[in-house]
Amino acid sequence: MTPDLILSARKLCKHVPSLDGSSRQMIHILNGVELEIKSGETIAILGKSGSGKSTLLGLLAGLDLPTDGDVYFDNIRLNALDEDGRAELRLDKVGFVFQSFQLLPNLTALENVMLPLELKSDANAQAHARALLQRVELGNRLQHFPRQLSGGEQQRVAIARAFVARPAIVFADEPTGNLDTTTSAHIIELLFEVNREQQTTLVMVTHDENLASLCQRRLLLEDGIIREASP
Amino acid sequence: MNTLRLAWRLLKRDWYVGELKILVLALIIAVASITSIGIFTQRIDLAMHDQTGRFLGADLMLNSPRPVDKQILDKADSLQLQISKSLLFSTVVVANNEYQLAQVKAVDDHYPLLGKIEYTRQLYGDTIESANGPPAGKAWLTQRLLKRLQLKAGEPFELGDSELLVGGILKHDPGQAGSFMPIAPRMLMHYSDVGRTGIIQPGSRITYQYLFSGKLADRERFARWLKSRLNPTDRLIGGKQGSPALNTALDRAEQYLALASMLSVMLAGIAIAMAANRYGQRHFDQTALLRCMGATQSRLVKLYSLQLVMVGTVASVLGCLLGYAAQQGLVLVMVELLPDNLPHPGYAPFITGFLSGLLTLSGFSLPAILRLKSVPPLRVLRRDSMPLPISAVFVYGLALLSITGLMWWQSGNLSLTLIVLLGTLACVLILTVLSTIMIALSRYLLGYLQGPWRTGLMQVIRYRRANQLQILALGLALMILLTVLLLRIDLLDRWQSQLPAHAPNHFVINIQANEVKPLADYFQGQGITTEGLYPMVRARISAINDVPVLEAVPAGARIDEALKRELNISWASSLQKNNKLLDGQWWTQADSGKYLISVEWGLADRLNLKLGDTLSFQSADKQFKARIRSFRKVQWDSFQPNFYIIFPPATINEYPHSYISSFYLSSEMKDIINELIREFPGLTVIEIDAIMQQVKVILDQVTLAVEYVMLFVLIAGLVVLLASLQSSMDERIHTAIIMRTLGAKRAFLRKGQLAEFTLLGLFSGLLAIAGTEIITYGLYSRVFKLGFELHMPFWILGPATGIVLILLTGWLYTRRVIMQPPARILDN
Ligand SMILES: Nc1ncnc2c1ncn2[C@@H]1O[C@H](COP(=O)(O)OP(=O)(O)O)[C@@H](O)[C@H]1O
Numbered sequence A: 001m002t003p004d005l006i007l008s009a010r011k012l013c014k015h016v017p018s019l020d021g022s023s024r025q026m027i028h029i030l031n032g033v034e035l036e037i038k039s040g041e042t043i044a045i046l047g048k049s050g051s052g053k054s055t056l057l058g059l060l061a062g063l064d065l066p067t068d069g070d071v072y073f074d075n076i077r078l079n080a081l082d083e084d085g086r087a088e089l090r091l092d093k094v095g096f097v098f099q100s101f102q103l104l105p106n107l108t109a110l111e112n113v114m115l116p117l118e119l120k121s122d123a124n125a126q127a128h129a130r131a132l133l134q135r136v137e138l139g140n141r142l143q144h145f146p147r148q149l150s151g152g153e154q155q156r157v158a159i160a161r162a163f164v165a166r167p168a169i170v171f172a173d174e175p176t177g178n179l180d181t182t183t184s185a186h187i188i189e190l191l192f193e194v195n196r197e198q199q200t201t202l203v204m205v206t207h208d209e210n211l212a213s214l215c216q217r218r219l220l221l222e223d224g225i226i227r228e229a230s231p
Numbered sequence B: 001m002n003t004l005r006l007a008w009r010l011l012k013r014d015w016y017v018g019e020l021k022i023l024v025l026a027l028i029i030a031v032a033s034i035t036s037i038g039i040f041t042q043r044i045d046l047a048m049h050d051q052t053g054r055f056l057g058a059d060l061m062l063n064s065p066r067p068v069d070k071q072i073l074d075k076a077d078s079l080q081l082q083i084s085k086s087l088l089f090s091t092v093v094v095a096n097n098e099y100q101l102a103q104v105k106a107v108d109d110h111y112p113l114l115g116k117i118e119y120t121r122q123l124y125g126d127t128i129e130s131a132n133g134p135p136a137g138k139a140w141l142t143q144r145l146l147k148r149l150q151l152k153a154g155e156p157f158e159l160g161d162s163e164l165l166v167g168g169i170l171k172h173d174p175g176q177a178g179s180f181m182p183i184a185p186r187m188l189m190h191y192s193d194v195g196r197t198g199i200i201q202p203g204s205r206i207t208y209q210y211l212f213s214g215k216l217a218d219r220e221r222f223a224r225w226l227k228s229r230l231n232p233t234d235r236l237i238g239g240k241q242g243s244p245a246l247n248t249a250l251d252r253a254e255q256y257l258a259l260a261s262m263l264s265v266m267l268a269g270i271a272i273a274m275a276a277n278r279y280g281q282r283h284f285d286q287t288a289l290l291r292c293m294g295a296t297q298s299r300l301v302k303l304y305s306l307q308l309v310m311v312g313t314v315a316s317v318l319g320c321l322l323g324y325a326a327q328q329g330l331v332l333v334m335v336e337l338l339p340d341n342l343p344h345p346g347y348a349p350f351i352t353g354f355l356s357g358l359l360t361l362s363g364f365s366l367p368a369i370l371r372l373k374s375v376p377p378l379r380v381l382r383r384d385s386m387p388l389p390i391s392a393v394f395v396y397g398l399a400l401l402s403i404t405g406l407m408w409w410q411s412g413n414l415s416l417t418l419i420v421l422l423g424t425l426a427c428v429l430i431l432t433v434l435s436t437i438m439i440a441l442s443r444y445l446l447g448y449l450q451g452p453w454r455t456g457l458m459q460v461i462r463y464r465r466a467n468q469l470q471i472l473a474l475g476l477a478l479m480i481l482l483t484v485l486l487l488r489i490d491l492l493d494r495w496q497s498q499l500p501a502h503a504p505n506h507f508v509i510n511i512q513a514n515e516v517k518p519l520a521d522y523f524q525g526q527g528i529t530t531e532g533l534y535p536m537v538r539a540r541i542s543a544i545n546d547v548p549v550l551e552a553v554p555a556g557a558r559i560d561e562a563l564k565r566e567l568n569i570s571w572a573s574s575l576q577k578n579n580k581l582l583d584g585q586w587w588t589q590a591d592s593g594k595y596l597i598s599v600e601w602g603l604a605d606r607l608n609l610k611l612g613d614t615l616s617f618q619s620a621d622k623q624f625k626a627r628i629r630s631f632r633k634v635q636w637d638s639f640q641p642n643f644y645i646i647f648p649p650a651t652i653n654e655y656p657h658s659y660i661s662s663f664y665l666s667s668e669m670k671d672i673i674n675e676l677i678r679e680f681p682g683l684t685v686i687e688i689d690a691i692m693q694q695v696k697v698i699l700d701q702v703t704l705a706v707e708y709v710m711l712f713v714l715i716a717g718l719v720v721l722l723a724s725l726q727s728s729m730d731e732r733i734h735t736a737i738i739m740r741t742l743g744a745k746r747a748f749l750r751k752g753q754l755a756e757f758t759l760l761g762l763f764s765g766l767l768a769i770a771g772t773e774i775i776t777y778g779l780y781s782r783v784f785k786l787g788f789e790l791h792m793p794f795w796i797l798g799p800a801t802g803i804v805l806i807l808l809t810g811w812l813y814t815r816r817v818i819m820q821p822p823a824r825i826l827d828n
C-alpha cells in the first residue's frame, strides 16, 4: 500500500433489507466500490439523490459497517475495529460537515466549536475555537445560539467545528444542500480556504456539479459503483 | 475531568427545556416526602425515648434477684455508661408502736439518672423536684405510710436495727416500671443506710436494680451484649426492649407512615420516568453527534450518568431542605400535641432521604438514559436510525425493584412492604379499569356536546393514553386523601357519639378490704353512683393442665401480654353487667368455695383454652389451680372494672387482695377527687377522661400527620400531570398551530383547552370518590363493623378539587400552546 494513501475502499458493498420486510429482497445500495484517496486531496463524489452517496460517506467515515468489502483508514482496517475503536479513530482524525448543520441547539457557537477539542481534552479549547470562528468571520457571534444564526452562519460554525481539531480528513455531506446559491458560494469558498490552510484531505459528497468542479478529483457514484467522472 | 465539565455544561443548558425541571421537581417532592417523615418519626422516637427514660429514671433498667456479675458493670463502665444501683425489698417499719409492712427502695447518689423525684417537705406541702434521693439518715415516705405510722415530717422511726428520720413525703419516684402495683405503702432511703439496718440476710427477697444511661449507640451495644448474658430471672427494661406493646404500636405507626410517604415516591417515580424518557429521546441527535465526533460509548454512559448524579444531588439536597421545612411545618401544626422540646433529628434521616433520592432517580430514569448509549452515529446522516428499543422487562423491573427496595428499607418490614405494594397495584388496576370505561363511555357524549366542550372531549379522547395516566395519578392521590379525611371525620365522630353519656371516667384502685364499707358510704353520701366494688387478686398464669404455660400455649401466643404480667383476678357470685356468657355455665350458690373459673373468651382463644382445662396461678409465693367452667365476652370499652379471670365467691379471698371500682364524675365535680384522696390516702385514682382526651389527641395527631403526608402524594400526582402534559406538548403545539393557521381564534382554543382540563379533573375526581367509597365500604363492613352510607358531600368535593387542581396546573403550563403564532408553521 502506498504510504500517502489515507483512505481506500475495496469491493465495498452495502445491502439493506427492502422496506416490506416480509420478502427476503435486498436493496443493493453499493455494489463493490473501489476507491483510493491520497492525503491532502480534495475529492467530490457526485451522484443523483438516492444514489447512495451518504451511505458511502458513512462507511468511509466508519459510522457504519459494510455488508461486504473493506475500508482502510491510515492502513487500519475499519472492519477490524469495534464501534469504540472507530470512535477513537474519528476523534483523532476526522471532521464532519453536514447538510443539516447538526449544531447542538443548547450550546453557543463558541461552545459548539469547542466540543471536538473538549472531547480530546485539549486545554486550549477555547482559544482555538475562538480563532477558528474568527477565521470563518463569526468573531462577533461567539455567544449566539444556533437558532439566533442564519443557515449560512450556522454552516460556518459547523465548518469551524469540523476543522478546529486539525483532523487529517474532513467529510462533507451536501454542505450547501440547505442553503441558497449566494450563501452557498461564500460557504464553499470558506470551506476550501480553511481546507487549503490546514492541508486537510476533503471528501465531499454532492449532487452539485459546480461545487464538485472545485475539487481536484471528481468521482461519480452510479448503480452502486464508482467511476472517475469526466472533467 | 473534561467529561465532567462537558456534562455540566450540557446539563446547564438543558435546564431551560422543560422535562429536566419536571424531573427535578418530582425528585424534590419524593425526597422531601421521605425526609420529612424520616425526620419527624425520628424526633418523635427520640422524644418517646426521653419520656421512657424519665419514667424509668434511666435509659435501661436491669432487675435481678441477686447482685449481677461484676463483668456486667465493668462492661457498662467501659462503654462510659452512667450506673446507679438500688435495692428493693419489703420490710416492716415501726413507729409509735405501729407496725407497717412497707416497700422500700434504697438508692445511691446517682439515682435517678434521668428525670426527677417529686416529694414534699410537709403533708400537703409544695411539691419539690429533686435530682437526688434522700441523704443518708433520712427517708421519704408516702403519705399512706406516714398516716399508718402516725408520723410527721422530721420524726424518727425504726427500720430493722437502725433509726431513720422522715425527710419528706414521697410523691413520685422514677423507676416503678416493672415492679408490681404496690399493695404495701412505699418509702425511699439512701443505699448507704441499708447495711446498718441489718435487714438484708441470706435468703431475703430482694430485687437488685441497676440503672444505666449513656449515648444511644453505647447503650444499644450494651443491651445487645447483655441480652445473651442474662439469667432467666433477670429483667432488662427500656431501650428497644422496654414497654414492648407501646414500642410495637409506635413502630407500626411509623412503618405505615413511611410506606404512605412511598406513595408519593411511586408517583414521583412515574413522573421521573416520563421526563427521563423524553429527555432521552430529545438527546438522540446530540448523542449521535458526539459519537460521530469520536465519543466512545463508555464515555457517553459516563457523561449521562454524571448528569444524572448532578441532577440527583441538587434535587436531593433541595428535597432534604424542603423535607426539613415541611417537617418543621408539621411540628408547628401540632405544636400543642407534641412534647415541648422535640430532640433534634441528627443526620440519619437526611442521609436516608438523599440516598433514596439517588435511588429513585436511577431506578426510574436509568433505562431511558442507558438507551442513549446505543444511538447509532449513523443517525447524523440518516435521521431514522434509532437506538435499540428498551426492554419493557428492564424498565418495569428496575422501577419495581427500586421502589420495593426503598419501601423495604424505609419500613424494615418486607411482608408489610409487599402487602402495601400489592394493595397499591390492585388499586391502580381497579382505577385503570374504571377510567378506561369512563373514557370509553364519554365517547357517546360527543354527540350531545357542542363548541369548546366538544373540542375538549375530543382532545381527552385523542390524547387518551397520556390523559388516562393523568386521571389515574391524580385520582389515586385524591382517593387516598379523601379516604383519610373521611375516616377521620367519620370514625372520631362515631366513636365519640357511641360512648354512653355518663360512662365511668374514673377508676379507683388499691382499696383495702376495711375501706370498702366507708368508701361505699362516702360515694353514697356524695351522690356518686359507682359500677360496684370488685375484689382483685394479682396472679400470674403459671401452667395449663399442669404443663408450664409457655410450653402449653401456641407458639404465637408466647409473647401474649397476659402471660407476661400478673393479671387482675376477681371473684363474683353473679355475672357482671356488660358481660355475656358464651359457653359453659355460670356457677350457682352451691359452687361457692369451689376452684372454678370463668375466662374472657379473647384470652381463651389466644391461649387455645377449652372448657374443663385447668389453669394454675401464682400469686406472690402462693399457688392455686382452677378448672374452666365458662367463657365470657367482656365489653372492654364499657369503662367498668373488667377481668380476664373470675372465681366464685369464698375461694381466693384468703390471698392478698385489694378492691377496684369505677365511677362517673362531671368536670364540675373534679374537686371531689382531692377530697377523696385526703379521706382515703391509700387510694389511687386514675382519671380515664384525661387518658381518653390524650387518646383523642393522639388520634388527631396521627391522622393529621397522615394527611400531611398525603399532601405530598397529591403534589406528586400533579407533577405526573405536568410530565404527561409535557409529553403531549409537541403534538399539542403542532395541532394548535395548524388550527390557528386554519383560522381558529385564540379564545376558541383556550375554551377547548379549559374544557379538556375540566373534564379531566371531573374524571379524576369521580374516580377518586368512587374508589374512596369502595375502600370505606370495605373497611366499615369488614373491619369496623359500622353501617355504611354514601358520602354525598364528597361526591361534590372530590370532583371539584380535581377540576380546580387540573385547571390550575394544566392551564399555567399549556398557556403557551395557545399563544403560538401561526407563522411558526413555516419554521420547520
Ligand atoms: N438502512 C437503510 N435501510 C433502508 N434503506 C436505506 C438504508 N440506508 C439507505 N437506504 C436507501 O438507500 C438509498 C440511498 O440512500 P442515501 O445513501 O441516503 O442516498 P443519497 O445520499 O445519495 O441521497 C435511499 O433510497 C435510501 O432510502
Ligand SMILES: [Mg+2]
Pocket: A053, A054, A055, A173, A174
Ligand atoms: Mg444524502
